[in-house]
Amino acid sequence: MKEIELARKLNDFAKLIGDESVEEIEFDSLRQSLEESASCLVQFEKTKTLCEKLLSDFKSEIKRMANFLSCARGENFPLSMVEKLLSSKNLDFDDLVLLRKKVKNEFDNAFPSKPVSRVAERKDIFESRIREFKVGDGYQS
Secondary structure: OHHHHHHHHHHHHHHHHHHOOHHHOOHHHHHHHHHHHHHHHHHHHHHHHHHHHHHHHHHHHHHHHHHHHHHHHOOOHHHHHHHHHHHOOOOOHHHHHHHHHHHHHHHHHHOOOOOOOHHHHOHHHHHHHHHHHHHOOOOOO
C-alpha cells in the first residue's frame, strides 16, 4: 500500500533527523514525502467523514425499524433496548449488522409483505364474487 510505504519513509526521515547531521538529509525527498502525506491525510479525513455518515445512517435505519416495531406491538421495549445498544460504545460493526438483522426479522414478522391469509391469495373467489355482485343475483330493475 502507498500509505504504509509513505509512513515507512517518514519514520526513516525522523530517524535521520535525530541521528544524522542536517547536511546529510535529502530535503527534496523529505518535501515530496511530506506533500504526499498531507494529500493522504486529506483523503483519509474525507473517507473518515463518509464512513461516519454511513454509520450514522445505518444506526438511524435500525432505530427507525425498532420504532415502527414498537408502535406495531404497542410496547416501548424494542425501541428502548435498541437505543441503549446503539448508544453503547462497545458495539463494533459486526454487532451492528447482527442487531440490524434481528430487528429486520422482527420487523418483517410484524409487517409481512405477503398476504397472510390463503383466502387473500385465491383470486378466483374474489372474481366470482365480483361477477355475482355485478349480475345482481336475481335482482331485476
